[in-house]
Amino acid sequence: MITKQKPSEHFISYIAVAAKIANAQQEDILLAPIESNVIPLSHQLKALNKVMSRKQIRYLLADEVGLGKTIEAGLAMRELKLRGMAKRILVCAPKGLVSQWVSEMSTHFNENFHLLLPGEQKPVDEHDNVWLRHDQVICPVDSIKPIESRKGWSLKQVHEYNKHRFDDLLAAGWDLIVIDEAHRLGGSTEFVARYKLGQGLAEAAPYLLLLSATPHQGKSDAFHRLMALLDPEVFPDIGSVTKERVQPFVVRTEKRISIDGEGKPLFKPRKTELIPVAWQQKHAIQRHLYEEVTEYIKEGYNQAKAKKQNAIGFLMILMQRLVSSSSAAIAKTLSRRLIALDTMVVEEELPLSFADEWADLDGQAQLDELIVESKQALENEKAEVAHLLKLAEKCVANECDAKAEVLLDWLYKLQQEEQSPDLKMLVFTEFVPTQRNAC
Numbered sequence: 001m002i003t004k005q006k007p008s009e010h011f012i013s014y015i016a017v018a019a020k021i022a023n024a025q026q027e028d029i030l031l032a033p034i035e036s037n038v039i040p041l042s043h044q045l046k047a048l049n050k051v052m053s054r055k056q057i058r059y060l061l062a063d064e065v066g067l068g069k070t071i072e073a074g075l076a077m078r079e080l081k082l083r084g085m086a087k088r089i090l091v092c093a094p095k096g097l098v099s100q101w102v103s104e105m106s107t108h109f110n111e112n113f114h115l116l117l118p119g120e121q122k123p124v125d126e127h128d129n130v131w132l133r134h135d136q137v138i139c140p141v142d143s144i145k146p147i148e149s150r151k152g153w154s155l156k157q158v159h160e161y162n163k164h165r166f167d168d169l170l171a172a173g174w175d176l177i178v179i180d181e182a183h184r185l186g187g188s189t190e191f192v193a194r195y196k197l198g199q200g201l202a203e204a205a206p207y208l209l210l211l212s213a214t215p216h217q218g219k220s221d222a223f224h225r226l227m228a229l230l231d232p233e234v235f236p237d238i239g240s241v242t243k244e245r246v247q248p249f250v251v252r253t254e255k256r257i258s259i260d261g262e263g264k265p266l267f268k269p270r271k272t273e274l275i276p277v278a279w280q281q282k283h284a285i286q287r288h289l290y291e292e293v294t295e296y297i298k299e300g301y302n303q304a305k306a307k308k309q310n311a312i313g314f315l316m317i318l319m320q321r322l323v324s325s326s327s328a329a330i331a332k333t334l335s336r337r338l339i340a341l342d343t344m345v346v347e348e349e350l351p352l353s354f355a356d357e358w359a360d361l362d363g364q365a366q367l368d369e370l371i372v373e374s375k376q377a378l379e380n381e382k383a384e385v386a387h388l389l390k391l392a393e394k395c396v397a398n399e400c401d402a403k404a405e406v407l408l409d410w411l412y413k414l415q416q417e418e419q420s421p422d423l424k425m426l427v428f429t430e431f432v433p434t435q436r437n438a439c
Contacts, residue, residue, distance in 0.1 A: 032078035038071060038108040041260065043253040047072040050251055052079055057207040058230045060182070062252040065213045066267075070101065072251070073178050073209050074109045086175035086207060088135045089113075093180035095140040101180070102138055113138045118165045130164065131172035141179065144169055145193040146200075166200065174205040182210035185229065186222030195225055202229040215250075275406060283402045285395040286327055292391060293323040293330060296384055325430055326401050328437030331392035334385055341382045364431050396437065 007015075030048055033040050040048070043063070051059055051072075057080070061069045073091075080086035091113065093101050098115055105111040114134040121130040131137065146166040149158060179185065185198030202208055208230060216223045220238055227235040230249050235241055258266040279287045297316045304312035315337075323330040407427070415423050429435040 030079060031082040032075045032109075035082075036075065036078060036109050038074075039261065040071065040075060041068065041258070041266070043258055044068055044072050044075065047251045047253070048075045048079060051076045051209075056231075057176075057209075058249070059208075060210045060212065060215055060226070060230065060250045062212055062215050062250055064253065064255045067253050067255065067258055069211045069213070070104055070180075071108065073211060074105055074111070076209060077105075077111070077176060077178070078109050080176055080207065088172070088174050089137070089176045089178070090131075090169075090172075090174045090201075090205070091138040091178045091180070092141040092144070092201065093138065094184075095142060097180060098138050098140050105136075105138075111136065115139070118143050123164055123168075129168045129172060131169050139169075141181075141184070141194075141197070145197050147193065166197070170200045170204040172204075176207040176209070177201050177205040178209045178211065180211045182229075183212040183215050183217060183222070183226060185210075186219065186226045190225060198225075198229050275410065277403050277406050279402065283399055285391070286399050286402060289327060289330070289388070289391050289395045290323050293319065293388055296388060300381070322431060326404070326434040326437065327392055327395040327399070328401070328433040329431040331389065331396050332433040334389040334392055338382070338385050338389055341385060401437075 030045070030052065032048065033045060047061065047063070051057060057076070061072050063069050063072070077086065077089060091101055091105075102113050102115050105113050113136045116130065116134070116137050116139045118130070118139065121133075123130055144165045146162045147158060150161075153161075179198070179201060182198075185194050187193075187195035187198075189195070210226065210229065212226075215226060220241070224235060224238045224241045227241055227246060227249065234245060234249075255267045255270075260266050297319050300319075301313055301316040304310070304316060319330070319333065322333050411425055414425070415421055427435075
């Protein structure tokens with residue numbers, strides 16, 4: 001007697017998924033959304049559909065911040081892999097985002113990427129290409145920029161540096177390259193290292209995805225260079241960058257029209273308001289500090305400009321933003337500056353090798369760069385900084401910050417208006433000490 005065994009639940013599930021995939025392959029239906037661990041939003045599915053709509057898969061994913069460009073790139077990557085169109089994949093991202101990329105690709109798409117830091121991965125010999133060790137790699141974009149020279153280095157050392165970090169990377173045979181924060185590759189000119197890197201990466205793979213929420217930034221020449229990475233023949237010059245030509249290469253969704261799976265808006269309406277903050281008698285020390293720091297900045301900036309000390313000039317500009325941010329922020333920086341002045345060795349002026357990337361850094365990152373790099377002092381600066389530091393510390397110890405007080409009043413007001421003491425709020429500050437020392 002022969003008895004038929006009832007199919008297991010797992011077997012039925014397997015057959016169902018296999019049937020879906022087989023049907024999708026015949027009808028050219030998108031496969032990635034079926035087997036990913038994420039449920040794509042409508043605009044993300046629309047992005048995937050556009051990316052896969054033609055054979056030349058080279059696009060700028062330009063959704064506004066918070067709409068999931070990483071998910072869109074992951075869906076496109078999975079789709080290419082499922083169709084057998086991509087095996088070797090490279091993701092280049094800012095240093096602070098590489099770990100997030102590794103995590104999201106694993107969590108949402110079950111894709112294991114190897115985080116490769118060129119300085120830590122040493123080739124065995126001159127023929128060893130570290131970029132060939134893994135098929136799926138994520139690396140910091142600034143770690144692979146080519147250099148023309150470096151102080152104290154011979155031409156041979158520069159050549160070896162570029163070979164392992166840049167030349168070997170481009171020769172590793174990639175199918176798909178994804179570049180996050182791609183607007184940074186536009187550069188100030190076509191000769192800077194970042195744009196040369198962009199050109200190299202653009203030519204190193206048939207499929208290219210550039211991710212940027214702010215691709216234009218009001219700089220037509222940089223935007224042209226960015227679009228030329230996708231197709232230099234379509235965008236040979238600035239005049240070729242028209243709305244009609246750009247549209248087929250760009251995927252962009254705005255927050256105001258984005259919806260969730262139920263058709264509801266993803267984001268609440270945005271309301272902006274400028275709140276003036278007036279000095280009061282209880283802020284006398286803070287006002288005095290602001291005025292004295294401003295005088296120090298004026299004198300310092302004029303000295304730096306006359307002596308062509310670029311780094312000092314940048315530092316003075318940042319000092320003004322610091323004292324406007326909070327007393328705690330300027331106090332912390334004055335303390336760091338005084339330590340730097342005590343240990344300073346006068347060297348030649350900082351060559352500002354980072355000038356092209358300067359605008360991409362936030363205020364805190366710019367400050368950290370200058371505090372470390374700036375090796376020159378202004379006339380009588382040490383005594384002036386010591387005086388200002390003493391005043392700033394007195395201010396922090398005895399007065400609440402004027403802007404912090406107004407901010408707290410507004411937060412309490414919002415809680416009352418929304419009738420929710422647990423109302424979630426997100427406060428942005430440019431400098432870390434301002435965030436840590438709010439009254």
